[in-house]
Amino acid sequence: MTVKVIVKEDYQEMSCAAAHVVEKKITENPQAVLGLATGSTPLATYKEMVKGYKEGEFSYRNIQTLNLDEYVGLDKKHPQSYHRFMCEHLFDHIDIDLDNTHIPRGDAPDIEQECQRYEGLIDQIGPPDLQILGIGRNGHIGFNEPGTPFDSTTHVVTLTESTRKANARFFSSLEAVPTHSITMGICSILKSKQILLLASGEEKAPAIDRLLNGEVEEDFPASALKNHPDVTLIVDEKAYQKAVK
Numbered sequence: 001m002t003v004k005v006i007v008k009e010d011y012q013e014m015s016c017a018a019a020h021v022v023e024k025k026i027t028e029n030p031q032a033v034l035g036l037a038t039g040s041t042p043l044a045t046y047k048e049m050v051k052g053y054k055e056g057e058f059s060y061r062n063i064q065t066l067n068l069d070e071y072v073g074l075d076k077k078h079p080q081s082y083h084r085f086m087c088e089h090l091f092d093h094i095d096i097d098l099d100n101t102h103i104p105r106g107d108a109p110d111i112e113q114e115c116q117r118y119e120g121l122i123d124q125i126g127p128p129d130l131q132i133l134g135i136g137r138n139g140h141i142g143f144n145e146p147g148t149p150f151d152s153t154t155h156v157v158t159l160t161e162s163t164r165k166a167n168a169r170f171f172s173s174l175e176a177v178p179t180h181s182i183t184m185g186i187c188s189i190l191k192s193k194q195i196l197l198l199a200s201g202e203e204k205a206p207a208i209d210r211l212l213n214g215e216v217e218e219d220f221p222a223s224a225l226k227n228h229p230d231v232t233l234i235v236d237e238k239a240y241q242k243a244v245k
């Protein structure tokens with residue numbers, strides 16, 4: 001399967017294009033299920049979605065959301081939890097019903113049970129009509145690190161040192177970054193009907209090169225996306241530069 005590629009000049013253009021895809025989806029289906037991601041990449045996309053909402057053009061009232069992942073050990077209110085992230089950057093600024101937003105519970109007393117509950121939820125209210133995804137420098141999607149089986153469902157992962165370091169910028173120190181997370185598995189992510197992968201900046205260029213020109217292999221989780229029939233990569237020129245052969 002080929003990944004459709006849209007190259008935009010810079011991060012802002014990439015984000016506007018991504019917001020446009022989301023808005024088109026919710027216009028077509030006001031009850032759509034959106035799969036959402038965290039990290040810095042989708043931040044401006046969410047900002048554009050908030051802008052579109054404030055301009056009175058879209059309603060999220062009947063939209064459901066399913067987030068990809070959450071750190072183990074952080075409760076909803078923890079400043080670095082992905083729950084807080086979603087509220088601060090999107091949910092608090094649109095008319096979404098918070099009961100319709102779903103994020104794995106990092107503070108669940110039984111984490112294995114929480115993984116099963118969440119996978120059940122994906123099947124019950126999902127799968128997402130549209131999944132927004134970022135990509136880690138090592139090709140991780142969600143928190144599925146290299147070597148994750150492609151048939152994996154929601155599970156607990158031990159974060160690699162490189163992912164913890166990359167995410168340390170959001171915490172007071174590297175030690176403060178949790179060591180584990182709950183993430184939708186690769187199989188769970190591929191259940192989505194349509195996937196929108198976003199990448200920006202030169203530090204993502206090697207990953208985008210490998211995605212577009214490399215093999216499909218578990219050593220590079222994002223390559224699983226090539227097994228999905230409807231994936232669009234919106235990328236800026238800096239992240240795309242190495243992939244042009």
Ligand SMILES: N[C@@H]1[C@@H](O)[C@H](O)[C@@H](COP(=O)(O)O)O[C@@H]1O
Nearest residue numbers: 038039040041134135136142143
């Ligand atoms: N779990 C998230 C991923 O969902 C995200 O795609 C990735 C890239 O993050 P960023 O967009 O900040 O580069 O980082 C984190 O590890």
